[in-house]
Amino acid sequence: MTEFIPVGTRYVDLPSPFAMKRGGELRNAHVAYETWGELNAARDNAILIVTGLSPDAHAAANAANPEAGWWEPMLGPGKPIDSNRWYVICVNSLGSCKGSTGPATIDPATGDTYRLAFPELAVEDGAHAAAHVVRALGVERLACVIGNSMGGMTALALLHLHPGIARAHINISGATRALPFSIAIRSLQREAIRLDPEWNHGNYTDAHYPESGMRMARKLGVVTYRSALEWDGRFGRVRLESDRPEEEPFGLEFQVESYLEGHARRFVRRYDPNCYLYLSRSMDWFDLGEYAGGDVMAALARIRVEKALAIGVHTDILFPLQQQEEIATGLRAGGADAEFLPLESPQGHDAFLVDIDRFGPAVRGFLDRL
Template structure:
């Protein structure tokens, strides 16, 4: 059970008795975060970034850590999210293993890792924790909250549960609910981990670790993060050189297999399996339509009606045509739903060939869109 915390990480303590949406409470919990830029005298230039499942709070190099971050090309002086204008906060998700309290963290009473004793985790819990960080920094209202992938869900949960906390929102390859295809993929990922004989009902350690299950889970994820168009253009049917081929029966034969294997092996010991399970399931449970049910909780979920309950000045929902995990119609649904609530909302479909992960790599397309929106605030 290991946490993977980048240098320069800062922490915000959550109040004891932090209530979780599905029951249970946390004592002594914390949220990891990093910042860029300066908060102005009016405290109205703050931008919050909430992330996907696996990133830490180190989105870009800063004074606390000069190493490039996971969104280095997007955030910094003169970049699309310009830290010379904005005070930028990036939080690591509650339930993660990158500094925030999660299943890999030490329970304050037992002094052992929480493991599966961690309370059931919802997207809303991450949203509430992020709101605590914002208010703890003395910020009453954000200029904008930016959410990527799972972070798009977290941002919407924050906006509906904490009305007035943000003026504007950029939702990037996000969703207001989980669709059956993405639920099915994540279910298979979790099954791969749980069926690994070394998972031990979450009681693994560094010596006996569910490596095979994590490798398979990561490979399934990477396949859905990119598009068939990119796989074809990048790898085609190129075979491995004879000295790189796997001599095991039915072993690695193609370049694309080798890429997936290398990617998976770099990931498995850098992310805690139990944290992966908890965060993955939290996405499957999320549907903003739950907030449009009757006061008694009865009636069907209405996602668009849930979106219309959010009050914003401006919003931008960006997606790509090749995203199979959070398909383009989900970003369109977000824009239309927020517009129904009175926001000046725009839907921007981009033609990137790089699938769900395009926002991480196709900065030439995403950068101008984000910069143009922020310039109007």
Template structure:
């Protein structure tokens, strides 16, 4: 599988061996990252961004790579995350195929790709790896840890395992995976594994599980947005006759189907299927209550206890009312737990119609919220 790595990406070598939470260790592993802004003399203006499953480290244009990044509207001079003030570090998650060590990387013990030989991956492993990047950059105390989606999980794990940050901004994140999101991700993984070309994880560019990845991505995109947006954006508009395949009686017929197909095809050859499987499962496994040594209680009390162990001065948990994948009550829970630990923590529900992915597109709502929080630090 060919990796796509932006030209501005840099790397930190992780300790070797790098122990994994669920057993095993990585040797010769690395984490990819990019930076923006200037670290001040006191090294006190650093912000760490932990992204979701699919983004790389290139969150925005920088001197090394002027191409727009996945959070271009939010990060840069004068933008909500103002790089005239902040020194910003964004990492590519451990397990990914965008520069950090993952299943598509070479296992030094065999000289071949790890594939399914990659150690069981947890959110906590990614948090530990990100901490090594922070320390390698000479940063002793972060001004803020920002986590989006999967990165919101990683940020909570980071703050528990590596305390000391002044503030936390959690965007559409969660302290544990709920049954609905587990069910969706389980179907996504099943779609990949049932593709004959997946071949037990042993595939290449010529024999790639494209159908499975297409289905997995379509399932994901459906949950990343909301029914309200699907209706307003596409309605029941049908494709023009020249865009339909009349020889396929069950082929694409509606505009929404065409959108999903196009989105999936742009994704599939740019992401490693095994990486998708490992990272997806790491989210399902995540439960902050494990930090307390006991499983979550029926009412989530242990999660609140774990959140209360996080020590930050200030925090904001932002969610979206139309998010079905990581619903609002999960961000409300984060704010409640952090307050119990002594943080000045707020919960901000936004009325965006764009669902879970709103933080990637609804900058009119997210921009002021993020700017306002960081301006208070």
């Protein structure tokens, strides 16, 4: 059980006890965060970024850590999220293994790692934790909250549960609730981990680690993060140069298989399996409609922001385009100047991480209009 915390990450202590949505509580818990830019005298230039399942708080290089971050092309001086103008806060999700309290953290009550003793985790718990970070940093009202993927869910929960916390919202490849296809994929990912004998009901060690389960879970994820169009254009049916070893008659044969294997091996020891299980399940449980008798559109209409932008891509099979259109329509019904922007990127759900030529101008243009 290992936490993977970037250099320069800072922390905000959560109220103790910190009540969880589905029962239970955390004591002496904390949330990891990083910042860029300066908060102005009026304290009205703050932007919050809430992330997908796996990223840490290090979205881009900063004074505390010059290493490139996971959203490096988007955030920094002169970039689409311009730190010369904005004070940007990025939080690591509650329940993660990248600095915030989660299943890989030591439980102060026992002195042992939480593992499966960690309380059931909901997206709303991450939203409440992020709100506490914002206020601990002296910000009463954000200029904008930006949520990517799972972070799009967290952002909607934040805006609903903390009315008035932000003037504007950018939802990127997010959703009000998980669709059956997404639930099915994540269910298979969790099953791959749980059925690995080394998982041992969450009681694994570095020496006995569910590597096979994590590899399969990651491969399933990567396949859905991109599109069939990109897989075809990038790899086609190109085979590996070397012949298959005789002892592995069904081993890797195509370049796409080798790519998935390499990607998975780089991930498996850099993310805690129990944290993966908890955060994955939290997405399946989330349903904004529960705050309006099951009516998602009514729940969206109760969110009060001045301006909003919902961005998605045509090739996203995990968070399909109709989910971002639904967000824009619902926020507009609540009085927001809300725009829906479908992009033609071939790169699927991960497009916001790599297709900066499309996403960068969209985000910059929206923020310039605030």
